[in-house]
Amino acid sequence: MTVRTLEWVDDHIDVVDQTALPQWRRVALRTVDDVVDAIGRLVVRGAPALGVLGALGVALAARQHADGDLDAVRADADRIASARPTAVNLSHGVRAVLPAVERGPDAALAAARQLLEDDALACAALSRRGAALLRERVGPQPMVLATHCNAGALACVDWGTALGVVRALHGEGLVRMVLVGETRPLLQGARITATELVALDIPHRVIVDAAGPGLIATGAVDAVVVGADRVAANLDVVNKVGTYGLALASARAGIPFVVAAPESTLDPVAPDGVAVTVEERDGAEVLQFGGHRVAPAESTALNPAFDITPADLVTAIVTESRVLHRT
């Protein structure tokens, strides 16, 4: 991607509307309400991007309370940080900018922009490290990789985590095929990851999420690489619902299951995955499609957005500065 997923332009935050993909549309977030709404509706999603948006959102709040009402800025910051509960990056981004707010709106914006640049650098670094790990474990022949949801440039600023690893391997001619879980209910895989792979000219096939474990069992997949929304102190990984099934299948098939995430996704406060709040989203996301009801009117849905992959199923967690694993 030569464009950035989100950036500061003049007096507002400019973002790719990820609900519209594969159609490209950018929208302007001009108020804190806009920011909170964009997070809730997944206009912006992906743990690293949420971190940057949290930071830019606080900068926006500081600008709008340029009279110096710090309490009002802090109240806005709280609203932003709690717009979604699971990705730790969001509150991390908010907290990173808050101290600068006391020095005025320009200082807040500078701090937020620094976080944005740091994210871009972190993703590039962890992508190289993840690629090196997979080259060593699976290579040197071109490999079939499976991924889930979107942990690409559109989940970050301009490079990506799991898809950054894929992109780095592709640059070395080491990607034969990427299997992309469509990622129900909101289809971030089919809509967003596939769009990025098309742009990068990387061969790929979209699969229904339920097909991932069975395809891994056939021996068709060399490694799985995914992002994370939060990594607990014991290295349990909280990521998009469906990740756990891929990890179970990878362990049984004996292939690497690699998590690519910046250090800002690590949460030393949560002792394990069970301690992390898993967001439950509106059942209508499951029961309707494009405004059309697919289930009977009397039926309800259960719609957890994430699941927990225990650390013993994770081959490695790759960050911009290190490789973590339990054993």
Place this chain on the structure above:
Amino acid sequence: MTVRTLEWVDDHIDVVDQTALPQWRRVALRTVDDVVDAIGRLVVRGAPALGVLGALGVALAARQHADGDLDAVRADADRIASARPTAVNLSHGVRAVLPAVERGPDAALAAARQLLEDDALACAALSRRGAALLRERVGPQPMVLATHCNAGALACVDWGTALGVVRALHGEGLVRMVLVGETRPLLQGARITATELVALDIPHRVIVDAAGPGLIATGAVDAVVVGADRVAANLDVVNKVGTYGLALASARAGIPFVVAAPESTLDPVAPDGVAVTVEERDGAEVLQFGGHRVAPAESTALNPAFDITPADLVTAIVTESRVLHRT
């Protein structure tokens, strides 16, 4: 269900159009072309129902070649038997009626109708046996069950296999909740199983397929019960794609993973699951929804309809006459 999924009426086969559910619509299959088309488009689906449709289809062919052209009937029978490759019941149903064809169209129809009645009895019997097994393993408190795809009355004649077990347990007050995997790409869970559960007044929640393993890991599910499209000689189970992930999660959580299927689903000729042809369906089922493209135009899909669950992950296979398990 007080109506039958498929039956012989006057001079044709009358079936519920399962592509239209949750809207109810019956269609008449008047020619062998109609039958082959109905199988290919999943107007009729579900292993036991396919067996009965195969039988009725041969009876229809015999009637249309009442001049006694047995070669023409056999050619029609071959077309029907090969309309889908994975469910063994289809060819089983066709083969069961072929010997009667030599005695004329009425004898063929009588044989097909006998198979239909046998299916109804078999499902009722295996449902009682499966319910007894789960009552013993999980009960006596009301349980949370998870299922996938549709192995209910609409997959059979008028009772169901996996959903027959649920129905029998519900009759004893032993079902607290059923979690139904929506079953992408064609949503047989959200559209068909949920419709049956509404009709039976059984509490249920629809989930995306990717959520099943993670919910099992939280301890929220007491047992998984599914149907099968083919059971190999070593008791590997071939069933709707997504079954394998539920089996992996069940094994790790230590909960029963039960397969409910009539004896006609057992295939002693296939030594193991890997020997069974897994149907690959059109990628458009994944890439489009309701005629609306969800992935980029340049993307393609891989769309296996089934996966293989190794026998060591299966707690028990319950048929109308016995309980099978590997260990």
